[in-house]
Amino acid sequence: MRKALVGVGLVGAAGAAATVARSAGRGVPTEVSPNAKRAVVLGAGFGGLAAARTLASEKNGEDLDVLLVDRQNYHLFTPILYQVATAGVTPDNIVHPVRYIARDHGFRFQESNVESIDLEGRQVHTDDGPIPFDYLVVAVGSTTNYFGMNAVQEHSLALKTLGDGISIRNRILDALEAAEVETDPEKRKALLTFIVVGAGYTGVELVTSMQDLLHKVLLKDYPAIKPEEVRVMVVEAIGQVMLGFDQRLADAAEKTMREKGVEVLLNTPVNRVEPEGIYTASGDFIPSRTVVWAAGVRASELIGQLPGNKGRDGRVSVNDSMQIEGHDNVFVVGDAAAYVLPGEARPLPPNAPVAIAEGKTAAKNVLHSLRGEPVEPFKYKRQGQLVALGYLDGVAELYGRIRLSGLLGWLAWRGVYLYKLTGMKNRMGVLVDWAFGIARKRETNRL
Numbered sequence: 513m514r515k516a517l518v519g520v521g522l523v524g525a526a527g528a529a530a531t532v533a534r535s536a537g538r539g540v541p542t543e544v545s546p547n548a549k550r551a552v553v554l555g556a557g558f559g560g561l562a563a564a565r566t567l568a569s570e571k572n573g574e575d576l577d578v579l580l581v582d583r584q585n586y587h588l589f590t591p592i593l594y595q596v597a598t599a600g601v602t603p604d605n606i607v608h609p610v611r612y613i614a615r616d617h618g619f620r621f622q623e624s625n626v627e628s629i630d631l632e633g634r635q636v637h638t639d640d641g642p643i644p645f646d647y648l649v650v651a652v653g654s655t656t657n658y659f660g661m662n663a664v665q666e667h668s669l670a671l672k673t674l675g676d677g678i679s680i681r682n683r684i685l686d687a688l689e690a691a692e693v694e695t696d697p698e699k700r701k702a703l704l705t706f707i708v709v710g711a712g713y714t715g716v717e718l719v720t721s722m723q724d725l726l727h728k729v730l731l732k733d734y735p736a737i738k739p740e741e742v743r744v745m746v747v748e749a750i751g752q753v754m755l756g757f758d759q760r761l762a763d764a765a766e767k768t769m770r771e772k773g774v775e776v777l778l779n780t781p782v783n784r785v786e787p788e789g790i791y792t793a794s795g796d797f798i799p800s801r802t803v804v805w806a807a808g809v810r811a812s813e814l815i816g817q818l819p820g821n822k823g824r825d826g827r828v829s830v831n832d833s834m835q836i837e838g839h840d841n842v843f844v845v846g847d848a849a850a851y852v853l854p855g856e857a858r859p860l861p862p863n864a865p866v867a868i869a870e871g872k873t874a875a876k877n878v879l880h881s882l883r884g885e886p887v888e889p890f891k892y893k894r895q896g897q898l899v900a901l902g903y904l905d906g907v908a909e910l911y912g913r914i915r916l917s918g919l920l921g922w923l924a925w926r927g928v929y930l931y932k933l934t935g936m937k938n939r940m941g942v943l944v945d946w947a948f949g950i951a952r953k954r955e956t957n958r959l
């Protein structure tokens with residue numbers, strides 16, 4: 513998983529003229545003309561929202577019904593999710609209702625779980641019945657990659673959904689409550705060891721924030737727990753942290769983690785997770801009751817139903833118009849798609865700016881197809897990468913030229929993500945959460 517700038521300045525206000533009627537003063541279409549072509553977008557994440565917004569705002573009078581489908585009715589701002597897990601922000605502040613966005617931009621939304629995709633029959637099957645389409649944009653994202661290890665999935669926590677963030681937060685608080693009254697030294701050790709597996713961008717942000725939460729915020733309220741009893745560690749299979757990040761900044765991040773007291777175990781693949789701890793490939797056992805698996809993602813299972821080449825991470829190959837092999841009316845974008853830029857060897861990383869740019873290209877190409885115009889190729893410009901390293905610390909690489917670390921990196925991270933966060937209410941809420949966080953006051957209720 514890549515940590516990158518999220519270009520959420522998606523598209524402007526919804527286009528004006530359309531043959532679908534709209535309710536007065538609002539953008540949600542109220543009836544669909546019987547002759548309208550149907551563009552269905554699956555997934556209201558970064559890619560799907562960009563596609564739906566672009567379709568609605570650029571269709572300019574085309575008789576096109578735009579329907580966005582997601583199993584949840586909100587958009588999750590993942591870059592700040594690790595702060596839900598570490599009580600840095602209130603969960604409500606990083607989600608935004610999709611129906612507000614649909615109303616503002618003039619497309620329809622349906623909350624349904626997509627169960628299968630029938631390309632020949634041109635319909636998707638959901639738990640609420642079939643939805644026919646003329647054009648389909650698939651943006652269903654990814655899931656945690658357990659590399660086929662079922663026990664890992666069973667005994668570790670993931671950080672992918674809002675619920676995951678809340679579960680991690682609760683587990684940390686539960687572990688401290690239990691340790692406060694536990695007298696068995698072995699059990700105390702397991703309760704007070706917190707492990708993040710995977711030192712990618714998300715793992716690094718999570719583990720540093722966890723260290724701060726425990727040592728700077730929580731421990732003062734647990735008099736029976738000595739700070740030296742608490743271990744926070746990140747365990748990584750390869751020999752470096754934040755693979756793919758600017759090397760100097762990745763090295764700086766590793767140094768910062770160690771200085772903060774995080775144990776960084778490199779070249780240490782984990783091949784088993786049990787309720788009482790983890791086993792490394794060399795057979796070592798590390799006791800822990802809180803293990804978060806942040807070792808990678810793979811495309812959503814629905815992608816397995818689509819034709820075309822798939823990588824080991826399950827992403828389906830798309831051409832430079834974001835179409836899949838043999839189906840000009842089907843586009844796949846974001847974490848579900850594997851697109852290799854000309855001249856490069858590997859697909860673009862799964863991150864939000866890539867998903868947004870691909871979503872926009874797919875939408876524009878739906879409109880080109882509808883108008884009988886040639887499709888346009890995907891263009892992508894890397895914007896930069898940001899990683900927060902806990903209290904007043906971070907690293908940032910912007911536009912390949914600017915490198916920031918320490919307080920400046922932290923300020924860049926906060927500034928960019930506050931700006932990108934969807935919804936003014938959310939921005940104000942996160943700002944308040946952050947202000948309290950700087951004063952070392954976090955919401956430590958068990959939710």
Ligand SMILES: Cc1cc2nc3c(=O)[nH]c(=O)nc-3n(C[C@H](O)[C@H](O)[C@H](O)COP(=O)(O)OP(=O)(O)OC[C@H]3O[C@@H](n4cnc5c(N)ncnc54)[C@H](O)[C@@H]3O)c2cc1C
Nearest residue numbers: 516555557558559583590591626653846847862863864867
């Ligand atoms: C903890 C975390 C931190 C991250 N931090 C960053 C960051 O700082 N910068 C960055 O650029 N990227 C970050 N990423 C990666 C980024 O979130 C993804 O690359 C991006 O969200 C991909 O966009 P997408 O549209 O492909 O999928 P998503 O945004 O994941 O959206 C997929 C949508 O599809 C819906 N869906 C899935 N299956 C179904 C179904 N069967 N039926 C109906 N709906 C379905 C989901 O509910 C979801 O709303 C982070 C990811 C995580 C998990």
